Amino acid sequence: MQHLDEGTIHSWLDGSLSADEAARVEAHVKECPQCASAVAEARGFIAASSRILTALDNAPRGVIPAAAPKRRIDPFVWRVAATVLVVAAGTLVVVRSRGSNERLMSPPSDTAALVTKATASEGAATAGAPTTSPFDHTVETAGVSRAPASAFSGRGAARNSISGAIKGRYEAPREDARLGAGKAAGAGGVTAAAPTPPNAAIFAPSQIAGAVAMDAAEPQQLKLVGTPRRIGAKVSLYEVAPGDTVTLTESVPVQLQQTVVTGATASAVSPQAGRKAAPQARALTDAAARGGAAADSQPGANVQSSSGAVSAPAPAPALEMVSTINTIRWNDPVTGATLILSGRMSVARLQEIKIRIERERAAAAAKKNP
């Protein structure tokens, strides 16, 4: 048999020969060592070529550039950054809050100057230092600068009372609501119906609030808050109630003593009575704006009539507007001088204040000449 050619050997190894040809080749390979060696070599080429072609399927390395590895930040760096951020934020908050506190705690210089100016111009010698907080201080100062210009300008003798009222507010710090209400009432009879704390007295027009005060609570002691100097007269400033001040003017040569009650026309009342009087006060103020018609149907009228036990020269009207200034006169039994008490309140209220003033004067005289 002729030796096998290379093509026949690869065809036999690939299984592409027919069965007869395959059997014939196989028999020859067994008998022919040369062809057997050629078959072995052919197996090697088949296997090697197969491996080389298989390598083509694998992506050749170096052809596609590898992506640059992502730079991962160390977690420790994150921790440090978070710590720095928290500390910085906290420091900022502390610094800002401290700065605002310092601004609040330091009284503004213009406000202090305004207080000084107002006190000096009004001749108040015993103006106490403000004991309220700087914030309240500012609020009160605003009232000081506004009240004389709006309601009390050009009142002449009443200006001392105004300064007294201002000083009284400084020496007896109160709640802002009361100060605001008193300021509003003094500025034109408009009662502030702002919500007040339970223990805060509510300022209302004097007609009702004063009457209720006499019925509901014992009036406070008259408090001497200042002695403004006036030429030819001795002036004593009393605080009859929170927000109410009385200026007692004693003319030296003339036997005439005049007491003018100004300032906030509302007085301290009990919380219950105050709550009852506040809405009525607003209604009364509105009535006054329309023409002063008395609102007889108000429940406060009954209170007023029942409280008018003190005899008055003129019958007190059932409802008296804040803007009305009443005056009562009487003779001092000791000196025989004529005293005049006037103020923005009811006659009954003036009578009550008169009794208290007389009592105070009698007590002072007894202490002076035992």
Add this chain to the structure above:
Amino acid sequence: MARKAVDALAERDRLALLMREEGLDYNEIAEALELSPGSVGTTLSRARRRLVESYEALQRSREEREKNAAS
């Protein structure tokens, strides 16, 4: 280097080799390449030998370059 060895083959040898590697039988390769069925074995045997010889030649040259570079 395998790509270079394959590209070095004649087109007919390369195609026959790739078709066989893909699983085509001799009749299909003969039909595709317009060959006689008996000549496919000869083409494949020649292609395999040349592929292996070319690959071995490339490998040797590479080893020599690396050897020269190292030295």
